[in-house]
Amino acid sequence: MQFSKSTAYGLHALMLLAKSERGRNVGIKELSSSLGASESYLSKIMSKLRQDGLVRAVTGVNGGYELARAASEITFLDVVQVLEGRQHLYECFHGSDHPLPSLEAAGDEPETPEFAFGEGCPVKQVMDAAELQMNRYLQQHTIQSALNQAGSCDAHTASKK
Amino acid sequence: MQFSKSTAYGLHALMLLAKSERGRNVGIKELSSSLGASESYLSKIMSKLRQDGLVRAVTGVNGGYELARAASEITFLDVVQVLEGRQHLYECFHGSDHPLPSLEAAGDEPETPEFAFGEGCPVKQVMDAAELQMNRYLQQHTIQSALNQAGSCDAHTASKK
DNA sequence: CATATAATGGACATTACAGGTCCATAATAA
DNA sequence: TTATTATGGACCTGTAATGTCCATTATATG
Numbered sequence: 001m002q003f004s005k006s007t008a009y010g011l012h013a014l015m016l017l018a019k020s021e022r023g024r025n026v027g028i029k030e031l032s033s034s035l036g037a038s039e040s041y042l043s044k045i046m047s048k049l050r051q052d053g054l055v056r057a058v059t060g061v062n063g064g065y066e067l068a069r070a071a072s073e074i075t076f077l078d079v080v081q082v083l084e085g086r087q088h089l090y091e092c093f094h095g096s097d098h099p100l101p102s103l104e105a106a107g108d109e110p111e112t113p114e115f116a117f118g119e120g121c122p123v124k125q126v127m128d129a130a131e132l133q134m135n136r137y138l139q140q141h142t143i144q145s146a147l148n149q150a151g152s153c154d155a156h157t158a159s160k161k
Numbered sequence: 162m163q164f165s166k167s168t169a170y171g172l173h174a175l176m177l178l179a180k181s182e183r184g185r186n187v188g189i190k191e192l193s194s195s196l197g198a199s200e201s202y203l204s205k206i207m208s209k210l211r212q213d214g215l216v217r218a219v220t221g222v223n224g225g226y227e228l229a230r231a232a233s234e235i236t237f238l239d240v241v242q243v244l245e246g247r248q249h250l251y252e253c254f255h256g257s258d259h260p261l262p263s264l265e266a267a268g269d270e271p272e273t274p275e276f277a278f279g280e281g282c283p284v285k286q287v288m289d290a291a292e293l294q295m296n297r298y299l300q301q302h303t304i305q306s307a308l309n310q311a312g313s314c315d316a317h318t319a320s321k322k
Numbered sequence: 323c324a325t326a327t328a329a330t331g332g333a334c335a336t337t338a339c340a341g342g343t344c345c346a347t348a349a350t351a352a
Numbered sequence: 353t354t355a356t357t358a359t360g361g362a363c364c365t366g367t368a369a370t371g372t373c374c375a376t377t378a379t380a381t382g
Contacts, residue, residue: 001162001163001164001165001245001246001250002162002248002251002252003250003251003252004162005254007251008251008252008253008284009254011284011288012253012254012284015283015284035254036254037254076287076288076291084162085162087163089162089163089164090163090164090169091163091164091169092173093166093170093196093197093198121311122176122307122308122310122311123169123172123173123176123307125307125310126299126302126307127164127172127237129298130237130295130298130299130302131295133294133295133297133298134291134292134294134295137290137294138287138291141287141291146283146284146286146287147283149286149287150283
């Protein structure tokens, strides 16, 4: 299990947009050369971010992208959910369309002492709660807060032009 | 990003082993029929769990698997790390062998105000910390605790044979 | 010892999906 | 009108997850 590269690219792209002066559009060329990603691939990612309302895009000359709202209002969770999808990280096998284990044996097979799968499943409860811990953290951190963090302990590269 | 099916199978297999009487070996046939997985596939998973010391296996007649230590000493994190690997969930693209963005421009291009990637990267700091939140939760929950949880709110299926 | 049982590990097949490219189209500023 | 720039569809590719098969090893039992 790994976060996709798309998420890494998306997060970094938003960091760049947050840094650029407000009102100025940043083109895909600039973004892709800064991040070392191809224009075609990165534009797919930016497109998703736009569809979900995280960035605005304007086509044509001097077009490009800018944040759709303040960097302090864009959480890491927002970005992750757009680029990784909103399904749960954990599913008890056969994504719920599968009949429960004890269907043909209506009580005559004592050697299958099964707990409930799917929703009531204690394994799923733990895994979902674990995911929640992570998501809560991601929701508490924004593009802006990460930017501040970078500015404080990493001031040498964050020189303001 | 999703947990693999292997993790789901592995966790449930351990739950079954924890339920079975101590000292009794549970064979792959029994496990696979209970979980609805093929014997061949599930045995691969069990093999991994054995190599990492979570279960013991004995070959031959009456052989099978049992927990290598108390169910209360096997955390969800243990299982996840065996079956998902121990790499970080997040990597800043091109796993650190890539030169930093500002290499050809030794100070003459003010339009690439880049922060450090890799270790110092503020994005990675947030993502790693988020992962840590999840892992901490997984470490605090064990096969035994999940079993208890199941017993309390799901007692109808957890009848002791 | 012989036999049935059962896990192991290697090799291999299959599938799904992330990663990545290309191109035709639409929108916009100059 | 033209150059620029994002969009979205189609498509290709590599790799990892999933899954099967088989020969081997180990063990209990008769």
